[in-house]
Amino acid sequence: MVRGSILGGILSATASVLFGSRMIIAKSQKDMEKMRAVGELIAEVRETLRAMVKPGVTTLELNVAAEKMMRDAGSIPTFIGYKPHGMVPFPYAICASENEKIVHGFSNETPLKEGDIISLDMACTLNGFVGDTAMTVPVGEISDELKQLIRVTEECLALGIEQCWPNKRVGDIGAAIQAHAEKYGYGIVRDYTGHGIGRSMHEAPQIPNYGRPGTREKIRAGYCFAIEPMLNIGTPETRTLDDKWTVVTKDGKPSAHAEHTIAVTAEGPEILTLTKEQKRSLGGNSAAKSAVQT
Numbered sequence: 001m002v003r004g005s006i007l008g009g010i011l012s013a014t015a016s017v018l019f020g021s022r023m024i025i026a027k028s029q030k031d032m033e034k035m036r037a038v039g040e041l042i043a044e045v046r047e048t049l050r051a052m053v054k055p056g057v058t059t060l061e062l063n064v065a066a067e068k069m070m071r072d073a074g075s076i077p078t079f080i081g082y083k084p085h086g087m088v089p090f091p092y093a094i095c096a097s098e099n100e101k102i103v104h105g106f107s108n109e110t111p112l113k114e115g116d117i118i119s120l121d122m123a124c125t126l127n128g129f130v131g132d133t134a135m136t137v138p139v140g141e142i143s144d145e146l147k148q149l150i151r152v153t154e155e156c157l158a159l160g161i162e163q164c165w166p167n168k169r170v171g172d173i174g175a176a177i178q179a180h181a182e183k184y185g186y187g188i189v190r191d192y193t194g195h196g197i198g199r200s201m202h203e204a205p206q207i208p209n210y211g212r213p214g215t216r217e218k219i220r221a222g223y224c225f226a227i228e229p230m231l232n233i234g235t236p237e238t239r240t241l242d243d244k245w246t247v248v249t250k251d252g253k254p255s256a257h258a259e260h261t262i263a264v265t266a267e268g269p270e271i272l273t274l275t276k277e278q279k280r281s282l283g284g285n286s287a288a289k290s291a292v293q294t
């Protein structure tokens with residue numbers, strides 16, 4: 001069984017507890033308004049962090065800024081203390097995963113340096129609902145190889161989101177992501193997946209970043225998903241460090257991650273994790289193509 005993602009990664013036994021036979025929860029209009037509010041808030045945090053990333057900044061500084069912004073807005077940093085069964089509680093407000101780290105990295109005091117890439121994953125809870133988003137950001141000037149990795153990961157996210165229409169299936173999401181990633185020969189991480197989201201960060205269903213069209217659960221209006229491709233330049237295989245959380249590529253090659261929380265509506269996918277400004281620049285249309293902006 002695929003491990004549930006979210007704070008991406010959870011061991012398989014936990015995945016069945018997290019996702020097991022639980023029903024997929026369709027949100028009411030009232031719930032959806034709360035999902036929009038928390039989505040916009042976490043998107044503002046994401047864009048604030050994006051603007052802070054440059055050589056010399058530490059991920060601990062990014063973590064402090066993110067936690068303050070979440071709390072100042074009246075929300076709770078969802079990751080802090082997050083403790084899947086058998087795990088130690090996650091200690092930070094964000095996951096900060098440099099270069100060969102895939103997900104769940106700990107913030108630290110090592111300054112980011114020119115040419116690095118840094119994946120930042122974050123979630124907060126506002127009025128009982130969770131918004132979850134991630135991006136991979138270049139630190140200063142990066143190689144063309146890394147630029148392509150980030151671009152294709154964002155394109156995979158957009159293509160996955162485009163599948164989120166009523167009556168499509170969860171397998172369609174993974175198939176769209178897989179087809180694009182494989183064109184470039186990237187390793188698609190299979191040990192961690194996207195997920196349903198709502199009052200809990202991890203709800204059913206699991207959303208793998210690979211699959212076959214027309215398989216898995218039927219998608220319905222009212223569902224909210226966190227779609228989150230993780231692509232590696234080399235092998236898709238992963239390894240967890242001694243801190244019990246940080247997931248790295250087995251071959252030490254770089255990895256990128258991009259994530260949006262989306263809602264399925266009768267008119268198609270709506271990206272919830274966009275800032276006010278991003279929504280404005282899209283003319284009020286947060287259709288899937290905007291996901292490329294991550």
Ligand code: MG
Nearest residue numbers: 006007132226
């Ligand atoms: Mg997630």
